[in-house]
Amino acid sequence: MLIIILFGTENFKFTNTGWITYKDTIIDQLAWKFFYNDNWHFPLGKNPNYGIEVGNSITFTGPVSLLLIIFKVFKDFLPNNFQFFSF
Secondary structure, X not given: OHHHHHHOOHXXXXXXXXXXXXXXXXXXXXXXXXXXXXXXXXXXXEEOOOOOOOOEEHHHOOOOHHHHHHHHHOHHHOOOOOOOOOO
8 A cells, every 4th residue: 555655556557568668668568569569489588570570589788588378378368568567
């Protein structure tokens, strides 16, 4: 309850990306958006469009890889501007 009083409810909405302004959270959000908008690849965490020439895996980008895969499964039910960092 104290957290909601201090930060307000806007920061805890899954569609609010306005507070993501720090370097690490921007990089994590960018990796998530590339993975979210790409097709499925094998191995599951492959994110070939993220990175210069060689691509990358979501395992090495910072966010929790298991959550990214779970949220991508439910991609059709999530809004396009979804972010899970407030979770």
